Amino acid sequence: MTTTTVTPAAPAAVRQGTQIRLEHVTKDYGLAVPAVDDISLTIEPGEFMTLLGPSGSGKTTTLNLIAGFETLTSGTIELNGRDVGKLPPHKRDLGMLFQNYALFPHMTVAQNVAYPLRERRLPKDVIRQKVADVLELVQLTGRDDNHPSQLSGGQQQRVALARAIVFDPKALLLDEPLGALDRNLRGALQAEIRRIHREVGSTFVFVTHDQEEAMNLSDRIALFNTGRIEQIGTPEQLYRAPETLFTARFLGDSNVFELDGGATGSSVGWDGATWAVDADTVAAHPGVLTRAAVVVRPEDVEIVRTASKLPSGVNSVPAIVTDVEYMGSYRTAMLALGPSGVKGRARIDAFDSALTRGDDVVAWWRPQRQRVVAA
Template identity: 55%
Template sequence: MPDAPSGARIEVEGLTKRFPGAATSAVDGIDLEIRAGEFMTLLGPSGSGKTTTLNMIAGFEAITSGRIALDGSDIAQLPAYRRNLGMVFQNYALFPHMTAAENIAFPLKQRKVGKGEIARRVGEALELVHLGGHGDRLPSQLSGGQQQRVALARAVVFEPRALLLDEPLGALDKKLRESLQLEIARLHRELGITFVFVTHDQDEALALSDRIAVFREGRIEQAGTPAELYETPASRFVATFLGDSNVFAGRVRDGRLDTGWCSLRVRDAPVVDGPGADGPVALVVRPERLRIAAAGGPDTGDNVLSATVTDVVYHGAFRRVLVRFDGGGTGQVRDTAGAGGSLAVDQRVEVSWDGDAGVLVPDDEPEPVVDAPAAPVAAGAQ
């Protein structure tokens, strides 16, 4: 929309929410600064506190303690309607008896905007979400994707400085979801306002975000750019939740990781100091950083492990090869479909990688993460 306001800076400090009767806090003293105009995603499993945090920012949930500031002004005690924040829900929340245009006009009428101005803004909003000519249709006459576009238009038509989105694509099928991801990214670029987006979908978070805050049990485990979180996770939880991972758990001894069933070279591994000096660690290696070849080929890489293929999954542009290592644990390799020749179940192979292909993190997850994506994880004996 033309002349849209610039994005607002949102700050939360010590934000806490405790529900009556609950043994633990739903949100436990989090600190987070969302920069003006940024696309910030709150990512985490169910019950991690991300939606509760969004609802407190929106004003739909009262805080227990802490501070919420919009451009430096504390808004924690303001009712939702005075915060001037747009909100998009997963279930669209459209009025079924109103047309698309009437739904979009509703927040403007509540703000007592003049009829002529309402007509102009509604028309612009419909064009913005590519629904020009659909303004006279009821929600029941629109597809799920079109209804969500109406919800997006309604949330931005009054020109908020921030847009809050609570899993807005969760009810859509994969193809439509991917299409609307592109639309949301375009809207963010064109509007220039701050987006705060809640999802449990890791691919969605990686594709859309300027930064991601990973939630775990009411706290922020790590915040950073998608590349920072993917390439340098701060914990095993982040590594296994955000993307597929091979995880080798053990202790660092003399610059190598001893898993109990194999010894792995890790470049720049601590000998005396560092995360592996006084406790268990996990070596995280992404599936695309591994190489796989039929047994008996030339050894390549700092680490070479013998394994047996347990499954080969074809994904079109790539294949996912699941293996069982001879010493223990399972893992997966992702490579270009057909690269390295055909592979079959029960075939003997060698999996290799360079010493700098992985990252050492504290082993905070001795057991698989319950809510992590269902992908095999290679874990050495504790």
């Protein structure tokens, strides 16, 4: 499903960036399906928009189309209302940050950062001041004369980020810039990118396949699936209110119950059980969902020993504990759900060590905390 959401999501204080509008954009390499298949998307000024999806879903191709590194098969791309679909990359005035940094090894930090300013033939004193300002922004003051080989991976990425924003581009495009870094360093640089986005106030378009990274950084996320946009929304909207089973499974862990006979009214059936449906939890799809699934997040599932201990008004299913994993701040109870033994999980308190493998239990959740989606 291709969705265009134009409601601003970035805070009002950072609205001076560039609007990027894609209308019916397609990139077809002549394969079985287009790499990008008729997508429409509006990225608001100053917004941090993430293009998220698995490998081959079209997110990087879309970024390259915006940058001008790929040519459109059809559709339009506009920057602040100006059609740039036929402009070469250097005339679009966009910053680009890659995963591999692309720093010049023979140049110092200051020379690397100054490169786009020298290409634009700015006066030397202006270049000197702009380089000093941006190195302070990325917290690399004093590293001016170092070469890339003298810096850590995280510092090199900061140099690349400084070079990408030093000339005040209309927008910054980031192609999996943290993919080569270890987990702890990625977390630190995520915080830096978020801070710099707030301070610069520019439009950021970020590509990643990492769901946690997308949820941590983004104002909104466009989730890609086989060349199309599956859903657009804030991280919370995609997590709490997925419209399709693909979205529910891609963002976070889910207990998935594919329903008998779809979803047609105020109740649904699964594996002999009948569950109540709250109308507000049904994904907005035209007509009746003939193939549907109930999705419940692990943190919304509770466990009791017997059905007699169930609260009133809840949905429930018998289960067998197949394992208990200790995760530090919580435990995860791995479950075989219902007569068919569908794999599921529930998040329980870290100090709850009473459950053991083989226990017969009842898993339950409130109808308001489930989501009924197209399967």
